[in-house]
Amino acid sequence: MRRPQFEARSLFYLIIIVLVLLAAATAVPLSSGAAAKGKIVLAWHAGFASRWLDPQEHDGTATPDNFFTALHDGLIKNQGTALYDHPALAERFTVAPDSKSATFTLRKGITFHNGDPVTPQDVKFSYENYRGAKADVFKKKTERIEIVDDRTIRFVFKEPFLDFAILFGTANVAAPGWVVPEKYYKQIGPDGFKQKPIGAGPYRLVRHEPGVKVEMEAFDGYYRPVHVKQLVMTSVPEAATRVAMLERGEADIIYNVPGELISKVGKLPGVTLAPVLSGSFFLEFPNFQDAKNPFRDKRVREAVSLAIDRRAMNQAETGGMGRPTGNWINDDVQYAIEWPEFPRNVEKAKQLLREAGYPSGFDVDWVTPLPAFYSRGERIIAQLREVGIRGRLQTMERGIFFQRLQGGLKEWPGVQMILHGVRIAGSWSFWYEGHFKCGGFNSRDRICVKDLDGKFDQYERSINPAERKKLAEEIQRAILENYYLVPVFRHAFVNAIGPRVAAQKWQDVFPTITTGYAYPWEDLKVKDQ
């Protein structure tokens, strides 16, 4: 009788032990730092600005997200194929049907790198203290912030705020939803924070040499497993040096391999090229509505489009790794429409020019490409010459170019063409607002199509998503059908991955479609693990 009793008790204990182990395994998130191994060195292609380590001062460019996706985290973010709503520090969120509030629930047990818990108060502070790009929009539209409980926070708006989530969650547009520790931030001050940032991201800062290097280590308390122990980002402005670093094994990932080095890098043993689709290049005709401007005639603008050899451009400039596009707006933003690639037909272009009254073509005073993509401007000029449009290249320093864009029409007298290169994440409306709308930041008074601007105002006022989508599509179609802007191609931001990084294909390292950078960093792995 004793034996069965013993067996029953043993079985009972065994079950208890198994249950306890199971509970422990499921309740405790995988300790990221403890499991992490190895090191990845990223050779960054420009200088480092310390402000990129502080999401509170996001400068609105598509650059800082490379850094604060490692050190910091947002409530929601763009990651993988999610444009803005990938749950991060918030395990879930809801936007009220009337778009007048949004409620976020934080994950359980999340902490900053210094061990302090991430609280709704930190979220509130980060939002209210945010002074980066589009801060005025958030401030203007927000009525109050309610801390509902120790994990829940609600943003209440004065009016329906349909773009809230997309602005809030797109790391390369704005960052009021990227959480900084209130206590530490106040204690060290904004400038101190930029030197020694503490965040809730997958990596914590170990060493920061301003402008030179950022050394990070996997953060044990992150809510997702972090596989690589050390992550080093080092600034190497010279492309040939970056390639040499990759070749010699000093770097594991390098950004921005220029066209002339692509074929060399592609042949390196164990190296994988990562041609991430990036900005869109398109042509603009400043003051095309002027009676004396040849581009006033739609047939002339169409002839320009027909004269351009997009595939040759793509091949020559990015080794064929970009994409000849139909739309001037990237397809990785909300409401962007798909559009077929524009054809090339030199004969038809000449015929259209004849019909428009330019049988011998005409002169364009200047063709100005985005600095420093001068060779693209030269190619456009050569292709247009085939149909009789004779242009001259105008090169500018980058800052001057933007300054003149913002100066409006007076800076672009006569007959001119501008070859823009733009990447804006989030929504199609940011593209329109910046580069087409009359009075827009970059478009100023160069393009003013009243009926489309009217529709855009209607879009901005509308709180009906279906109506907004319809208007967005109508406006984009009108721009393309009328050749107000002529899309050229989508640039490839060509990066390279070294042999130590574990990847079946380059998308394993660059899975986020809204950026050219290699985040989420916690998913990177090295082969010897």
Next chain:
Amino acid sequence: MLQFILRRVAYSIVTLFILSATIFLIVRLTGDPVALMAEASARPEDLERIRHQWGLDRSWPVQYVTFMQNAFKGELGKSFNYRLPVSELYFQRLPNSLTLGFAATLISVLIGVPAGIISAVKVNSAWDNVAKGVALLGLSIPGFWLGLVLILVFSVWLRWLPTSGSGDWRHVVMPALALGWYFAASMLRLTRSSMLEVLGSEYIKLARLKGLPDVVVIAMHAFKNALIPVFTLAGVNLVVMVNAAVIIEVIFAWPGIGRLLYEGIFQRDFPLVQGVVIMAGFMIVAINLVVDVLYAVIDPRIRLTR
């Protein structure tokens, strides 16, 4: 003597003042830095906010007066990009630049001076022709090209040296060679011409007539006198190498002052560019002042005539 020194100090202050005004104006003539600090989807409100934050919405004279007031207190402003005082950034990078500058100077002296002496002593010989060829190559090979070739050979092919960055002595070798190469060529030419001039002078002829061996004539008499302009040049070169080795520092990702200046120019970081240029100017002015005073001490005619 005191009057002479005071006059030279006054000249130096005026020089620095002109330099500060010039660099202040030049950086602003390049355009609005805000255009580079926010782009693409930025709104006018964003730009205004940034302008106000950095005091760029004030008039240029007001900005200049503020800048000078701070400069007198030893503050060169705060970098737009790094959010650190410019002086702090400068002194963080200075040790790296000094390391590179001294190493490059050493290389340029070790190559340039002996080659220049041999070239002068064996004038119009094969040695001289080789040295002239080396000088020509040194002056005509662009530093960035030489730097890339060095990386290719010593890092990629031979795997002897790291490609870039700073760390131990191995990191210094290639940038110092690429930087020192050009200066070695100029040093060689100056040493050669200086030695030729000295070797043709009366006191050298006298020394030879006295029957002194060639080695003694060259080492004890010619060499010492010929080296005065050479070492003056080496001193000026050192200041240039410390403050303006822009291309070499960029090629080798060397964290020195030249690269800091490059990044400042590229990002229109006005305070940074102003600060680095003024610090470099201050160094050059200070060295010139010391040299002038020393000349005056050595040769009293100078303080009477100048």
